[in-house]
Amino acid sequence: MIDTVTKNYFIGEFMSYQVTYTDSNIVKSVPLNEDNTDYQVIQQWIADGGTVIDNGA
Amino acid sequence: MAYIGRTPTPAALTASDITDGIISTAKIADNAVTEPKTAWNDVPYRNIIINGDMSQSQRATSTSSVATNGYHACDRFRLAKGDSTAVVTISQATDVPTGEGFFNSFKVDVTTEDASFVAADNILIQQKMEGQMLQHLKKGTANAESLTLSFWVKSTKTGTYIASLYDRDNSRLISKSYTVSVSDTWEEKSVTFAGDTTGALGNDNGASLDVWWWLGAGSNYTSGTLATSWESSTSANHAVGQVNSLDSTSNDFLITGIQLEVGTSASDFEFLPYDVNLQRCFRYFEHIAANNTFIGMGGSYLADYVGLHRYCTPKRGTPSITQVSGTDYFRIYTGTSVSFDSFTIAYASQHGCLLYAQPTMTDNLVGWFTCNNASAKIALEAEL
Numbered sequence: 001m002i003d004t005v006t007k008n009y010f011i012g013e014f015m016s017y018q019v020t021y022t023d024s025n026i027v028k029s030v031p032l033n034e035d036n037t038d039y040q041v042i043q044q045w046i047a048d049g050g051t052v053i054d055n056g057a
Numbered sequence: 058m059a060y061i062g063r064t065p066t067p068a069a070l071t072a073s074d075i076t077d078g079i080i081s082t083a084k085i086a087d088n089a090v091t092e093p094k095t096a097w098n099d100v101p102y103r104n105i106i107i108n109g110d111m112s113q114s115q116r117a118t119s120t121s122s123v124a125t126n127g128y129h130a131c132d133r134f135r136l137a138k139g140d141s142t143a144v145v146t147i148s149q150a151t152d153v154p155t156g157e158g159f160f161n162s163f164k165v166d167v168t169t170e171d172a173s174f175v176a177a178d179n180i181l182i183q184q185k186m187e188g189q190m191l192q193h194l195k196k197g198t199a200n201a202e203s204l205t206l207s208f209w210v211k212s213t214k215t216g217t218y219i220a221s222l223y224d225r226d227n228s229r230l231i232s233k234s235y236t237v238s239v240s241d242t243w244e245e246k247s248v249t250f251a252g253d254t255t256g257a258l259g260n261d262n263g264a265s266l267d268v269w270w271w272l273g274a275g276s277n278y279t280s281g282t283l284a285t286s287w288e289s290s291t292s293a294n295h296a297v298g299q300v301n302s303l304d305s306t307s308n309d310f311l312i313t314g315i316q317l318e319v320g321t322s323a324s325d326f327e328f329l330p331y332d333v334n335l336q337r338c339f340r341y342f343e344h345i346a347a348n349n350t351f352i353g354m355g356g357s358y359l360a361d362y363v364g365l366h367r368y369c370t371p372k373r374g375t376p377s378i379t380q381v382s383g384t385d386y387f388r389i390y391t392g393t394s395v396s397f398d399s400f401t402i403a404y405a406s407q408h409g410c411l412l413y414a415q416p417t418m419t420d421n422l423v424g425w426f427t428c429n430n431a432s433a434k435i436a437l438e439a440e441l
Contacts, residue, residue, distance in 0.1 A: 001125070008401045010361070010413060015403040025432075027382035027398075031405040035262060035374030037440060 002045050009057040017042055017052070100319075104327045105191065106184055106268065107133045107337050109208075109315035111161040114149035115344040115436065121146045121168070128440060131163045132338040133184055135440075141178040141273065143303040144169035152311055154209045154243035158328060162211075162313035165272065165302075172304040178275035179296070180303060182312065185441035187373065188226065188258040188265030194319065196224070196266075201252030206268065207323035209314040210235075211243045213307060216300035219283070220248055221269040223290065227256030230290040232283050234298055241309070247323040253287040262373050264441040268317060272310055273301040339370040341441070347434040352387070352426035353412065359420055362389050363403075363413040372407045372439035379438045386433040389414065391424030400426075400435060407439075 001022045008016045008029065019028045019042065030038040046052060113132040120129035122144055128135050129147035136147055150164035163182065171178065194202045206220055214237070221232040233248035258265040271278075274296035281293030288294065302310050314326045329337075345366070346352045355364025368376075378400055380386075385396035397416040404411045412426070428435065 008403075010401070010403040010411075011359075016401060016405075018399070018401060025381055025383055027380050028438075029378040029380075029400060029402040031375045031377065031402055031410075033375035033405070036377060038377045038438070 002041070002050065004053060005042055005045065005050060006053040006055065012057040014057075099324075102327070103316075103318045103324065104329075105186065105204075105317040106315045107341075108334060109313075109326065110159055110328065110334070111149055111163050111313050112331060113335050113338045114161070115338065115342055119146060119148035123147050128342070131161070132342055133440075134163050135183050135185070136165070137179070137181050137183050137269075139177060139179045140275070141171045141174065141180050141303065142169065143167060143171035143180060143273070145303070150311060152211070153313055154211075154245070157209065157314060158326070159209070159313050162209075162311045165310040167303050167306050167308045170304055170306050170308075171273070172301070174273060174275040174301060176275045176277045178273065179278055180272045180274075182270040182272065184268050184315075185225075185264040186266045186268075187262050187441065189260050189262060191258050191266055192260055194252070194258070196253050197227075197255060197257030199254055201254050202319045203249055203252045203321050204317055205247060205249045205320055205323050206233075206317045207245070207247040207314070207326075208270075208312055208316070209243050209245050210237060211241060211309075211311040212237045212302055213241050213309050214300055214302040214304070215240050217298040218302075219269075219271040219274075219296040219299045221267075221271070221284075221295060222250050223267040223269060224253065224256055224258065224265065224287075225263075225267065226259050226265050228290045229253060229256050229287055230284050230295060231287045232295060232297075233285060234283065243311075245314075249321050251286065255287065268315075270312060271296045271299045273303045274299045336370055339368070340373050341439055343369055343372075343376075343437040345435045345437065346428050347381075348431050349428055349433075352428065352435060354423075354425050355389070355412070356424070357391065357420055357422040360417050361413050361415050362391075362395075362422075362424075362426075363411055364426055365409065366412050366437075367409040368407075368437060372437065373441070374439045375405045375407060376402075376410070376437040376439035378402045378410075378412065379434075379436045381432055381434040383430060383432065386428065386430040387414065387435075388427050388429035389416065389424055390427065391422040393419060393422070394424075396429055410437075 153159040283297035284294040
């Protein structure tokens with residue numbers, strides 16, 4: 001289960017999401033690509049009310 | 058031939074009537090021996106299933122306390138779990154059928170039972186397959202191919218089990234039952250699914266067709282009539298008759314030697330070389346490094362440290378980085394070595410990506426990344 005989703009910036013450009021999971025030491029870095037199943041899960045999590053952390057570039 | 062007197066009584070020709078070597082190749086017409094008359098299917102790569110011998114297990118050889126969906130051990134095999142309170146350990150086991158050439162199996166060990174499924178409960182093992190890998194099945198045409206699924210299974214719980222094919226592109230399903238006859242004993246099973254003349258599979262890298270091995274199902278999946286012919290998916294028809302193999306912590310379910318092939322009969326399992334099997338798994342998951350091993354070379358750019366990573370094989374799609382992370386689990390060795398907790402991915406494609414970390418570096422340093430903890434892991438994941 002997703003715990004947090006944070007936007008990643010590289011050289012000022014939004015490149016990926018960093019995802020942590022409840023009760024887990026797994027961290028995923030997820031590209032912005034619709035073929036990626038982790039990306040699809042994030043989009044569903046957002047649609048279900050999850051809030052993405054954006055610390056800026 | 059003409060005879061004088063009585064016609065001889067016809068006698069059946071037997072193998073002993075044919076002397077070795079008397080029928081030369083030249084005496085057999087090129088089109089005389091058709092495929093149905095050959096005893097076995099020798100088509101290379103006939104097994105549509107990847108890692109059917111369970112020999113690859115890049116993520117882990119055992120994961121305990123599994124209560125959610127996911128890939129936990131053997132590559133390409135996923136545990137799908139809805140609502141059930143059962144908790145299991147998933148492992149790449151060495152318990153295999155004797156003398157069949159297998160060295161590993163996929164094992165589900167029940168550690169917390171779910172003896173009374175509620176309606177929405179379900180738990181199954183699945184492999185999802187890309188549509189572009191399946192166009193030869195001609196699904197959705199008048200020439201749709203039949204498929205035969207064969208495997209070895211060993212389960213504590215005897216009784217009726219269900220195996221299904223699920224067409225994700227068209228929400229269609231077919232299920233077949235098989236019986237585990239003897240508790241905790243390896244048995245070989247085979248079921249054949251008719252070709253489906255309705256619903257073509259997408260010719261792309263998305264999940265088009267699943268194979269499911271049900272382990273347990275609530276009434277939402279068992280209250281109808283088993284869909285033994287292809288039909289528009291109706292949950293109640295998915296797993297009618299399926300036993301609850303999760304009703305005791307004494308229960309184990311093991312499976313190996315899985316083959317899905319075109320045709321109406323099962324051929325011998327197609328063993329691929331170990332490295333070929335691993336290469337096929339890399340398309341979906343690629344272990345990069347663990348413990349204190351080398352990850353890659355790179356250099357600092359402004360305050361970030363970046364490294365190029367070319368994959369061992371092109372991925373199904375743009376992958377995620379999956380990492381076991383913690384404080385200072387990774388390290389950059391340069392003139393001033395710095396530890397950090399996790400990597401980030403950028404400029405990713407199916408062929409390569411940039412791995413970067415932001416531990417605040419000095420610009421223009423060259424060095425290398427390593428794991429910096431015995432538990433650290435990093436991998437690429439492009440699963441379905």
